[in-house]
Amino acid sequence: MIFKNQYIQERIKKSNQLRELGINPYPNSIKKGTLSKDFLTECSYLKDREDKKDEKKIYRLIGRLKFIRIMGRASFAKIEDSSGLVQLYFNRDDLPDGYYNSVVKKLFEVGDIIEAVGYPFVTGTGELTLYCKEVNIVTKAISPLPEKFHGLQDQELRYRQRYLDMIVNSEVKDTFIMRSKIVSSIRRFFEDREFLEVETPMMHPIPGGANAKPFTTYHNALGVDRYLRIAPELYLKRLIVGGMEAVFEINRNFRNEGIDATHNPEFTSIEFYWAYHTYIELMELTEELFDYLFDNLNLDKKLIYGDMEIDFTTPFKRVSWIDAIIEIGGISRDIATDREKGLTFLKENNLKYDENWTLGYIQAELFDEFAESKLINPTFITDYPIDISPLARRSDKNPDITERFELFIAGKEIANGFSELNDPIDQYERFKSQVNAKEVTGDDEAMHMDSDFVKALSYGMTPTAGEGIGIDRLIMLLTNKHTIRDVILFPAMRPESEN
RNA sequence: GACCCGUUAGCUCAGUCGGUAGAGCAACUCCCUUUUAAGGAGUGGGCCCUAGGUUCGAAUCCUAGACGGGUCACCA
Numbered sequence: 001m002i003f004k005n006q007y008i009q010e011r012i013k014k015s016n017q018l019r020e021l022g023i024n025p026y027p028n029s030i031k032k033g034t035l036s037k038d039f040l041t042e043c044s045y046l047k048d049r050e051d052k053k054d055e056k057k058i059y060r061l062i063g064r065l066k067f068i069r070i071m072g073r074a075s076f077a078k079i080e081d082s083s084g085l086v087q088l089y090f091n092r093d094d095l096p097d098g099y100y101n102s103v104v105k106k107l108f109e110v111g112d113i114i115e116a117v118g119y120p121f122v123t124g125t126g127e128l129t130l131y132c133k134e135v136n137i138v139t140k141a142i143s144p145l146p147e148k149f150h151g152l153q154d155q156e157l158r159y160r161q162r163y164l165d166m167i168v169n170s171e172v173k174d175t176f177i178m179r180s181k182i183v184s185s186i187r188r189f190f191e192d193r194e195f196l197e198v199e200t201p202m203m204h205p206i207p208g209g210a211n212a213k214p215f216t217t218y219h220n221a222l223g224v225d226r227y228l229r230i231a232p233e234l235y236l237k238r239l240i241v242g243g244m245e246a247v248f249e250i251n252r253n254f255r256n257e258g259i260d261a262t263h264n265p266e267f268t269s270i271e272f273y274w275a276y277h278t279y280i281e282l283m284e285l286t287e288e289l290f291d292y293l294f295d296n297l298n299l300d301k302k303l304i305y306g307d308m309e310i311d312f313t314t315p316f317k318r319v320s321w322i323d324a325i326i327e328i329g330g331i332s333r334d335i336a337t338d339r340e341k342g343l344t345f346l347k348e349n350n351l352k353y354d355e356n357w358t359l360g361y362i363q364a365e366l367f368d369e370f371a372e373s374k375l376i377n378p379t380f381i382t383d384y385p386i387d388i389s390p391l392a393r394r395s396d397k398n399p400d401i402t403e404r405f406e407l408f409i410a411g412k413e414i415a416n417g418f419s420e421l422n423d424p425i426d427q428y429e430r431f432k433s434q435v436n437a438k439e440v441t442g443d444d445e446a447m448h449m450d451s452d453f454v455k456a457l458s459y460g461m462t463p464t465a466g467e468g469i470g471i472d473r474l475i476m477l478l479t480n481k482h483t484i485r486d487v488i489l490f491p492a493m494r495p496e497s498e499n
Numbered sequence: 500g501a502c503c504c505g506u507u508a509g510c511u512c513a514g515u516c517g518g519u520a521g522a523g524c525a526a527c528u529c530c531c532u533u534u535u536a537a538g539g540a541g542u543g544g545g546c547c548c549u550a551g552g553u554u555c556g557a558a559u560c561c562u563a564g565a566c567g568g569g570u571c572a573c574c575a
Contacts, residue, residue, distance in 0.1 A: 006544065007509050007526065067536080074532035091532055110525080124533045147510035147524050149536050154510085156567045168510095211575070257574045258500085352572095364575050388575060413575095445574080494566065 003142070011142040014107045018137060021103065025140035030115055033062040037083035043120035043128055053121035053131065061086060061130055062115045062138055064167065067148060070105055076129075079114060080170075087129040088116050094133055104135055110148070111141035159491050178297070179475050179487055185296045186270060186471075187250060189289055195246040195272060200235035202228060202252070208453065209233030209391070211445040213256040215265075228254035233391065233466065234453045236273050237420060241461045248272035250471065261483040262412065262473065265492050273466040279403045279419045282465040283380050286407060286415060287314040290378070297478070305410050305480055308376055316378040316407070324381050325363060329370030336366060356441045360385030375408035384418075390430040390447055392418035407469075414474055417467030424457035 003012065015025045039059050046052055063079030063086065074091035092100040108114060118132040146152040151168040158165040158172075166173050187197065205224065207214035209231030217226050232249050239247050250270045257263060274282065291314055294301055301312045319328065325336045335345045342362040346353035351369055353362070363385060375381070384404040386394060392402035404418035421427050431454065434447040475487040485491035 005509070010526065069534050069537050070531085071534065071537075072531035074534085076534045076537080078535085087535080089533075093532085121533095123535095125535070127533095127535075129533090144509050144525065147536095149524065150511040152510075153512095154506095154567085156506095157510095159567090213574085255574075258572085260574085261569090263574060361575075368575065443575095496566075 007144045008142050011109065011140070011144070014109065015140045015142060018103075018107055018140065023103070023137060025137055027136075027138065030062065030136075030138045033060040033081075033115060035083040036061060036063060036079070036081050036086035039086060039120070039130070040084075040128055046120055046122050046128065047126065053119065055119045057119055058117060058133075059120065059130060060115060060117045061088070063113065064141075065108060065110050065112050065114055066145075068108070068110055073100070075104065079116065087123075087127055088118075088132055088135075089121070089123070089129050090132045090135060094131070095135065099135075108135070108137065109141070109144075111143070111145045112137060113139040113141070156493075159485055159493055160496065162489055175479050175481065175487065176489060178479050181297060182293065182475055182478060183250065183268075183471065185293050186289070186469075189292050190248045190270075190272060193246070193285075195248045195274075196244060198236070198239060198244070198247050198249055199251065200229075200232045200239075200249060202254075204229050206448050206450050206452075208447060208450045210253075210255075211443075211447060213445060215254050215256045230255055231269070231468065232271050233468070234450060236271055236466065237461060237464070238453070238456045240273050240275055240420075240464050241456045241459055245275035245462070246273070259492055261485075262476075264472065264484050264488055267484070267488075268471040269468050270471060271466065271468040273420070273464055275462045275464045277465045278463070279382075279405055279417055279465050282417045282419075282467050283316075283318070283382075283405055283407075286380075286417070286467065286469075287316055290314060290316075293478070299478065303477070303480075305477055306482060308410055310410055310477075311377050316380055318380045318382055318405075320383045321363070321367070321381055321385065321401070322383070324371045324375075325366050328374050329366060331366050331370055336363060342366065354441050358387045360387035360389075364388050372408065372413070373411040375411055378407060378409045378414075380405045380407055387433070389418065390434050391421055391427075393421045394423075394426065409477060412473060413470075414477070415467055415469040417465065420461065420464045420466050422457060422461040422463060424454050427457055428454045 003009070018025045039061060043054070043057070046054060061079065061081070063081035065077055066080050066085065067078040069076045073093070074089070077088045077090070078085050079088060090100060090104055095104065115136040115138050116130055116132045117134040118130045121129055121131045123129050146164065146168050152158055152165055158169070191197070203217065203219070203226040205226065207227040207230050209229070210233070212230040214227040214230050217228065218224075219226050231253055232251065236247055236249060248270060250268065252266050253269055254266050256265065259265065274285070290312055293299070294312060303310045303312055322336060325331050326333055335341045339359040339362060342359065343353060343355070343357065346362060346365060351365055353365065382405045383395070383401045384392065384406070386400055386402050389402040389404050392404040395401045395403055402418060406413050407415035421430070431447060431449045435449050437443045438446040472484050472487050476482065476484060479487060481487050
């Protein structure tokens with residue numbers, strides 16, 4: 001039974017004792033009080049005053065009881081609200097008759113939410129405190145809080161009971177406040193530039209827009225399988241066909257893959273599409289976005305991330321795909337540009353390979369293995385090979401490469417953008433070779449044929465550039481967190497075991 | 500999916516060579532009217548993650564499993 005624990009039983013008893021005294025432990029009539037921060041700011045002048053108090057000013061503060069120190073006929077307590085902690089002082093003679101001994105001392109406990117009414121004064125040790133004339137229960141907590149000094153350390157409990165983590169570990173709340181500010185700044189940035197926020201389907205008939213394994217679900221009325229979206233890309237581009245010239249969507253994607261420090265099965269991305277622009281302008285827009293975020297959030301451009309110092313000064317460095325493999329990865333040009341030599345190199349170095357891999361896939365392995373982790377300061381890698389970029393526009397200068405870039409920071413991919421492929425015949429052929437890759441190399445993450453999308457392109461999509469940014473990873477960077485679970489409120493967990 | 504580590508009171512953690520369970524905080528009973536992780540005296544609280552095995556005897560050793568954390572693989 002959920003309430004069988006001895007501590008909970010004791011607290012339920014106290015809750016009932018409150019009822020017996022005619023006090024509802026869960027009243028519904030309490031209105032929000034003054035924030036502790038405002039109380040402390042408004043009354044700080046008392047510290048310089050002779051008598052250290054102002055009995056004429058009455059404040060009503062509400063918060064969760066975090067500490068209580070009973071000293072016979074007087075007590076100190078600290079309550080915490082959304083703005084922080086504040087100290088309260090009670091004593092027997094200044095509260096209603098008998099209330100101190102029978103209610104405050106006996107029935108109020110750490111964890112309860114209480115309302116305190118009184119006037120400000122400064123204690124002997126100089127702490128601004130509320131001298132209480134009245135105290136009421138706002139909400140009784142029947143489960144005890146974790147230990148006051150060490151808080152909640154157990155990672156499992158912190159994720160499963162995030163609300164407890166937030167009550168006890170105040171920096172957790174700060175991280176998620178920061179997350180909210182980041183997302184809201186990004187939204188404002190695009191709105192200010194006349195991008196339209198849209199919502200496209202989360203349940204797709206064909207999983208598309210990325211190479212990933214989808215979650216499958218079933219629609220009873222239609223009698224068909226649906227796939228939770230792995231990316232919104234193909235729907236957003238349909239909107240460009242329809243005549244919207246700048247759109248963005250901030251929302252969840254779902255990928256049925258492993259869970260680790262940088263992967264959660266549901267994660268948030270922003271994708272934005274910008275008609276009559278190219279991937280070059282997209283890189284500039286991305287730099288503007290970072291400038292805007294750092295400015296709005298008052299972050300230092302020399303950002304500390306773990307043991308790295310990352311310099312976000314714009315413009316970011318740009319390196320071509322091939323140069324990255326050769327110069328940053330330290331692979332010879334021969335190996336990096338020749339399929340046979342590349343394949344031999346992979347075999348000789350015990351790296352992953354497949355006999356059917358085209359040069360682009362081999363280069364991707366070389367890039368991931370040798371270059372990616374070295375890209376600490378923000379760097380745009382450009383000109384990706386065509387075979388690993390099935391939705392990107394072919395370069396007019398070199399048919400083997402695409403007008404695509406990825407942004408790497410702290411050795412991790414943060415953004416992926418390109419001039420969009422708008423030639424329906426080319427797109428059809430690219431889907432076909434993806435389907436082929438699925439069959440030949442058993443690449444079960446290769447894309448499906450989406451003929452409805454090809455049909456949309458056949459009506460004509462204006463030249464457009466589009467980009468996706470992983471919001472969770474961006475937030476990890478900006479909040480110096482090293483696991484995605486620390487920036488997702490309720491990260492994916494296995495069901496709790498019976499034992 | 501592989502390997503390593505962890506799981507003991509509500510929380511944070513000890514637990515030696517295998518000898519039958521401990522501390523601090525929290526709780527309960529007292530004392531205490533300016534405390535700061537308040538202090539003092541006392542009391543209660545355990546499916547040592549689960550199931551097997553070894554042993555006279557297992558929190559401790561072995562096997563399997565559950566959950567969590569980490570590394571790798573996967574996720575271009």
